[in-house]
Amino acid sequence: MILLYMCCRLFFSCWVFPMLAYRKLKKNGLHGPSPSFPFGNLSEMKKKINIKSSSSFGSNSNIITHDIHSTLFPYFDRWLNSHGKVFIYWLGTEPFLYIADPALLKKLSTEVKSKNWGKPAVFRHDRAPMFGNGLVMSEGDEWLRNRHAATPAFKPTNLKAIVTLMVETATKMVDKWTTLIDSGTREIEVEKEIKATSGEIIAKTSFGISYQSSRAGLVFQKLKALQMILFEPNHFMGVPLGRFLHPKKTLEARRLGKQIDQLFISIITARKQSSPTTPPWHDLLGLLLQESGTRELGSFTKGLTTQQVVDECKTFFFGGHDTTALAITWAMLLLAMHPEWQNQLRKEIREVVGDKQIDVHMLASQKKLGWVISEVFRLYPSAPNAQRQAREDIQVSDKVTIPNGTNMWIDIVGMHHDPALWGEDVNEFKPERFKDDIHGGCKHKMGYLPFGFGGRMCIGRNLGFMEIKIVLTLILSRFSFTISPTYCHSPCIMLTMRPSFGLPLVFQPLY
Numbered sequence: 463m464i465l466l467y468m469c470c471r472l473f474f475s476c477w478v479f480p481m482l483a484y485r486k487l488k489k490n491g492l493h494g495p496s497p498s499f500p501f502g503n504l505s506e507m508k509k510k511i512n513i514k515s516s517s518s519f520g521s522n523s524n525i526i527t528h529d530i531h532s533t534l535f536p537y538f539d540r541w542l543n544s545h546g547k548v549f550i551y552w553l554g555t556e557p558f559l560y561i562a563d564p565a566l567l568k569k570l571s572t573e574v575k576s577k578n579w580g581k582p583a584v585f586r587h588d589r590a591p592m593f594g595n596g597l598v599m600s601e602g603d604e605w606l607r608n609r610h611a612a613t614p615a616f617k618p619t620n621l622k623a624i625v626t627l628m629v630e631t632a633t634k635m636v637d638k639w640t641t642l643i644d645s646g647t648r649e650i651e652v653e654k655e656i657k658a659t660s661g662e663i664i665a666k667t668s669f670g671i672s673y674q675s676s677r678a679g680l681v682f683q684k685l686k687a688l689q690m691i692l693f694e695p696n697h698f699m700g701v702p703l704g705r706f707l708h709p710k711k712t713l714e715a716r717r718l719g720k721q722i723d724q725l726f727i728s729i730i731t732a733r734k735q736s737s738p739t740t741p742p743w744h745d746l747l748g749l750l751l752q753e754s755g756t757r758e759l760g761s762f763t764k765g766l767t768t769q770q771v772v773d774e775c776k777t778f779f780f781g782g783h784d785t786t787a788l789a790i791t792w793a794m795l796l797l798a799m800h801p802e803w804q805n806q807l808r809k810e811i812r813e814v815v816g817d818k819q820i821d822v823h824m825l826a827s828q829k830k831l832g833w834v835i836s837e838v839f840r841l842y843p844s845a846p847n848a849q850r851q852a853r854e855d856i857q858v859s860d861k862v863t864i865p866n867g868t869n870m871w872i873d874i875v876g877m878h879h880d881p882a883l884w885g886e887d888v889n890e891f892k893p894e895r896f897k898d899d900i901h902g903g904c905k906h907k908m909g910y911l912p913f914g915f916g917g918r919m920c921i922g923r924n925l926g927f928m929e930i931k932i933v934l935t936l937i938l939s940r941f942s943f944t945i946s947p948t949y950c951h952s953p954c955i956m957l958t959m960r961p962s963f964g965l966p967l968v969f970q971p972l973y
């Protein structure tokens with residue numbers, strides 16, 4: 463009986479329910495590439511990924527192209543041509559609505575309240591060791607409560623206080639580079655360095671601990687290992703029992719997830735044992751603990767449970783440094799290719815900052831730096847897509863309803879590289895697009911989404927933007943830089959968009 467029940471459940475969840483959802487979508491006039499059972503369109507997607515990884519976007523600055531969408535996502539690019547900017551494709555037995563149409567997104571975000579958006583169940587389960595049910599993955603009232611709990615950590619007065627800490631941490635990095643350069647080393651692998659600095663900043667500002675501390679160092683190391691396992695291209699996402707096709711990796715992911723949880727429990731315990739008056743209780747961890755209602759570990763009776771605090775810690779540790787570090791890395795690449803922009807930014811730094819210590823007002827006055835960063839986010843968005851799941855039927859027009867349960871994949875890279883939205887120079891680095899328009903002259907406001915959209919937009923965007931400005935200002939004031947001949951331009955997606963082989967740059971001191 464039990465076996466029969468299990469078989470029926472599998473049959474319904476893998477075949478009957480997805481087919482019903484697919485039929486509903488088709489009835490609404492939505493089509494897409496033909497799937498096959500049980501892999502959906504995965505075989506086609508994997509084939510293309512393999513082709514991508516063996517190709518390159520050019521190995522030196524003369525032939526680096528920013529036309530990355532067709533190489534990163536050749537399958538989406540082909541389906542876009544044959545099915546338009548909205549179509550259905552399948553990850554295993556899960557139908558997904560692909561969206562690269564800003565007008566539809568606008569409609570969706572006016573129709574659905576932020577609290578009523580879901581996150582695809584298929585990802586929530588798979589990514590549990592990394593994010594648990596933290597803010598990126600949670601839904602409904604739980605999401606609303608946790609978002610409210612975390613928001614004060616990002617208010618302007620808190621961010622102001624964080625500037626000094628960011629400057630100190632980034633100065634340590636450029637001091638180290640100065641020593642290296644003075645001793646004759648001109649080439650530096652920038653991605654790794656920036657990742658460590660960004661990690662240090664999030665660990666100190668949000669959790670009051672140092673990156674160098676053994677616990678924080680271990681968390682970053684294990685999060686990175688987890689990212690490699692969970693987001694490698696050969697994953698059988700959405701395939702029934704797909705995790706049993708890679709049993710070793712599934713077990714390893716779970717093991718790493720548990721170890722990270724334990725590390726956070728010890729970080730939380732240490733904070734709880736510190737004196738209640740010891741600052742910083744207003745930082746993110748302090749706010750989460752206040753929300754947990756009591757500071758006795760293991761006896762949370764209201765507010766957040768220990769596991770919920772741990773899940774938020776994991777989410778912020780990862781989300782708070784990876785995307786920001788990658789944005790700085792891509793900015794360094796683009797500036798290395800454009801020495802004229804390095805010069806313009808240096809001039810602005812001399813005018814705005816001079817010899818003084820950077821403060822929050824100066825950052826606001828660095829207009830050109832703001833345009834450069836916005837253009838970097840357009841060409842190389844560190845978060846290349848956003849995902850949603852409908853938790854109610856969404857009436858898009860008289861003819862089209864998106865049924866409850868529909869998974870959605872919003873292609874941010876696709877929209878940022880769409881000539882119909884940006885013009886024929888879409889793949890050129892032109893920060894001046896953002897001079898008089900925060901949307902960079904995009905024909906539709908929702909076509910530029912580096913931080914996502916609606917009420918679920920990135921909570922850390924101001925913190926991230928501030929950090930990018932500070933780190934770039936300190937680097938540009940001390941060095942000029944060019945691309946190393948060893949650099950190979952090969953952006954890839956491992957949840958976030960990164961350079962496959964790091965970013966070696968050659969530095970010249972300006973002092």
Ligand code: HEM
Nearest residue numbers: 597598781782785786845848913914915918920921922926
């Ligand atoms: C500056 C680089 C950053 C980029 C490009 C970025 C991008 C994004 C994107 C695209 C989303 C998804 C939004 C959506 O689904 O509509 C997101 C969500 C999120 N980000 Fe960021 N982010 C950055 C920095 C940060 C920082 C510094 C933090 C934390 C300190 C952070 C924490 C989060 C969290 C917790 C969410 C989930 C928000 C929710 O669903 O309510 N991010 N981010």
